[in-house]
Amino acid sequence: MPFFELYNYWIFILLMMIGLYTIIASPNLVKKIIGLSVFQTAIFLFFISLSKVAEGTVPVTVPPAEVYSNPLPHALVLTAIVVSVSTMAVALAILMNIKQAYGTVEEDEVDQAEAH
Amino acid sequence: MAFVLVIPIIGALCIALLRRRPDYRDAASVITAVCLFGAVLSLIAQLGVKPFQAWVLFELLPGLRLAFSLEPLGMLFALLASGLWVVTSIYAIGYMRAHHEEHQTRFYVCFALTIAAAMGIAFADNLLTLFIFYEVMTLATYPLVTHHGTERAVMAGRLYLGYLFATSIGLLLFAIIWTWTLTSSLDFRSGGILAGKAENPTLLILLALYAFGIGKAALMPFHRWLPAAMVAPAPVSALLHAVAVVKAGVFCVMKVVLYVFGIDLLHDTGLSVWLMYVAAATIVIASLIALAQDDLKARLAYSTVSQLSYIILGAALANAAGVLGGSMHILMHAFGKITLFFCAGAIAVASHKTKVSEMAHIGRQMPITMSAFLIGSLSIIGLPPLGGSWSKWYLILGAVDAAQMPLVAVLLVSSLLSIAYLLPVVGRAFFASGPEQSHGHEIHEAPLPCVLPLCVTSAGCLFLFFFAGEVYEFLAPLVQR
């Protein structure tokens, strides 16, 4: 059944949607950032699942195995993880400043404070 | 050639530098005007002697040049604008001082820049140059319209910019770029550049875009800016909104008809018939509105709207008599209308009256001014022995040639209408018994710098009647096949 054979896409899209939903629905900025993290992680999973070759082994063996998974996406994901960690760090730093400036990290309360 | 453009700009600089010394500044303004008129006159000699080489200032993009050249219609417009500038700058000195206006330096600087733009338009060799100076003129006249800085002036300024920019960017520029994509050329050529390059619906749309896009020609329904601009001081209304700006508009229409479409193309395809009727409608409707105006300047403004459409009508007729009549009307109407505006300004200076209904009795107090007003009115109406009669004569001839009898009727009716809106002003001024002087201060003639120019221009109206033949000869190359 091709529907389930490509389950990795389903999972990645599901996770991505959970992340996006959190970003959109949660008024709490920290939770938004968590949602963002879930969203990015979904993309990493997508990349990792791409690289899996059926019956493949670890690419680092001496002497090389006949069938091995593609190592490049792993390297890409590693880089992307670093980017995502940096994004998280910057986001948290901004949130700390927001907390300092407004005394809250709830978006509606921040808007309220600005409206006055 | 370069002098013509540079002189007013240098003049503007001098005026700006002399801002601390009003006497020198005003003198500089007059001297610049005289020099410019001289420079333009000197160009007449070059006209027609040999095929004039376009003077290219620079190239914006390949094929898109800022270039200037000489041709009779442009020469006429340049002579008109620069000649009347001399008169107007003298008038402006009298008017501005008598009124104790503020920001006089800005006023004179912008005035000079407007004239520079008018020169650019007059000698433009292609549509791009024309468009650029057209926009420069809009920008340069904006501070003049909002001169008083009052709420009403600012609102009028917005209306002014809004109409002129909206039409020029939205329609005129569109038409120019379209022409460019069709013909890969924007140069003015005798006989037009569009012939054979485009088919009927395209040409029709293009003509409409040009006719309405040149908002300065005040073709209805894009005429509202002109009455609004009347908040400006009288010299501005006189020179700019009776001569330089609006004439630049109809001049552009004339240029487009002659050198972009070519009258043969219009004549053969009958493309411009609808334009004749739009112009005719504008003539009649604007005259009717003018009848209802109590403010003298507003009445004159609507009269201008109506008279401009005479010229557009002449262009739209697309035959020799029509085009020549229209071109002559640029000149004739300019002299008539500037006289009327000078008079309106002089009345405002002397008596602070702007409404027609207040002007009873004023003819006895200001006989010279009101006599000039009478002469100007008669010229606008088109009665001999005044200049206006010739241009109307040729326009009617053109309409007959084109076998458009309804238009002949329109021209005649509108003459009657202009009698109805102009002559009562004179009649009231001379014959109505006015209220006794309540304020205790007697009304006299305006100061000499105000009165002198209006005498000169009204004399001009008379003079043009007798020298119309020369003007005709001068313009004749326009329609030579």
Place this chain on the structure above:
Amino acid sequence: MRDQVILRVVSKITAPFILVFGFYVIAHGELGPGGGFQGGVVLASAFILYGLVFGLAELDAIVPRRVTDGLAGAGVLLYVVVGLVGIVSGYRFLDYTPLRVTGSESAESWGMTLVEYGVGITVASVMITVYREVSQAGAAEK
């Protein structure tokens, strides 16, 4: 957590091992799974563990702010300098050829190792800084 004896002892004992493991991961990067990113995080975790247990002040005492700030730049600087060595010695940017170890078959070039160390140092100091900033703000809250 300063009064938790077990935590204090365990963290003190494990910290050196974590550090060694971190360096191992960095050094092994060019041949096996590992490298500067992972190793750097492991290195940082030793310090963060120390900071968690003994408090921010103690952490500041062993790695002052200035050190982490400087090292964060220095790590990338090392990376870029290795790259520039390539240019200066007539190869491309980041070309490892001039830094190749001669006489050993198995060893990769010095260039790659240096780059991994540069990345590791930067990642470690940035992670420590992030931890420090966040916990400092948390302390200020109270």
Place this chain on the structure above:
Amino acid sequence: MIRNHLPALIVIVPLLVALVMPVLGRGDKPWLLATLASWASFAMTIVLQVQVSGLLRNPAATPAIISYPIGNWQVPWGIEFRVDALNAFILLVVAMISAVVTFYARLSVAHAIPPERVRFFYSAWLLFISGLLGVTMSGDVFNVYVLIEISALASYTLVAMGRYQNRKALQGSINYLVLGTIGAGFFLIGVGYLYSVTGTLNMADLSTRLEPLHDNRAVITAFAFLLVGLSVKMALFPLHGWLPDAHGYAPPIVSALLSGVAIKVGAYIMFRLAFTVLGVEFTFAKLPTGPVIWLFATLAILVGSYTAIQQTSLKRLLAYSSVAQIGYIALGFSLANENGLTGALVHIFNHALMKSGLFLVAGIIAYRLGESEIGALAGLGRKMPFTMAALTAGGLGLIGVPLTSGFVSKWYLVSGAIDRGLFPLAFVVLVGSMLAVIYVWKVVEIVYFRPASDSAAKVTEAPWSLVFPAWILVGASLYFGIDASLSSGLAQEAARFLLSQS
């Protein structure tokens, strides 16, 4: 030696200097070093442009392509910087604007940011610039993602630094971060799909391998993701929500670079992917990209300009105007003919000059008045004649008045639309100009025709070190409106190059 390493050095120099920034103390040293680095980059991009462009060496020559494999790993396995007629031009814009804006920064930054933070500001600033320069040259789609994120991360912090003036900057920054990250995530998914069908990330390699795969659904999906992701990055309507707050509350020089350059780099990647990687055939003939972008570009122009009219803060007005200007660029992109593309590319150049110049003027106003409300500008026409003249000149450029560079771009865009027979689009461009008249004139009217308030009575002209750089940009925008042969020549060369790629 340096001549052969220009692509790498252009990025490395600002990066290297960014790293030593935190070690420097207070005072003007960080600014001085940053200025030197950005001008060095600018100088190198000029040389690179001359190397690439046929136009500058010999009008008949075709533009060259310079490939710089990093670490000398063989392409397509290694990563390369690849410079051709298109990105050499964009590179020039990025480097030029950054150089002038950095030169301007000294007083403005000292005014907007506490002294102990200044060096970090410049560090992030140079990272931002080197990220943008890197994105422009990268010949590898994954690297594009990484470098976009490097510059974006730096720009999030830079925007957040606006908090010392107005705490709303924090909100703007976090919104920008969330949306920017989602956009980059979509881009990454698109890259993943392309990789899954081709197994390569190198752009040149991708384009050859994708040729037989144009009917593949994964490729179409990839294109959709890439398009949406990049639309967020370039703030194309309706994905522009982050832009007004981020550009409106950031420190003025940051806004200048964001509005003038950063969104253009997103647009550049769109050009790159659509034309050189996927090909005109796929993007415009097979998929209805054109009509979709026409719709959004039209809405961007109309809604952006209309919203700009309603703003009361100068910086937010300029920000909304940027939304509209991106609409013009997208419009030119979607026309996919020579005039349209030339118009879009030359507008990238011209708008960068005008908008950065205007934001610098807004910075001068903030420096002198401490705010950027339009009402506060009343009567400044006489108090700060040079600054306000720059404001007016830049504004006229936004309108597209002839003899300003805005006119040149609109000329090409309208011709492009007419060439395609799309008269409504040509009209939209012109309607956008009319709306621009309203929002520009709203400001000019207050500046020149409203009497000064009491607080503004003592204001004097700003120091020349602020006014001069603003005038460099505004003056250049006027110059390229009068003699457009250089800017439009390079843009045309790039447009022809793009169309020859498929």
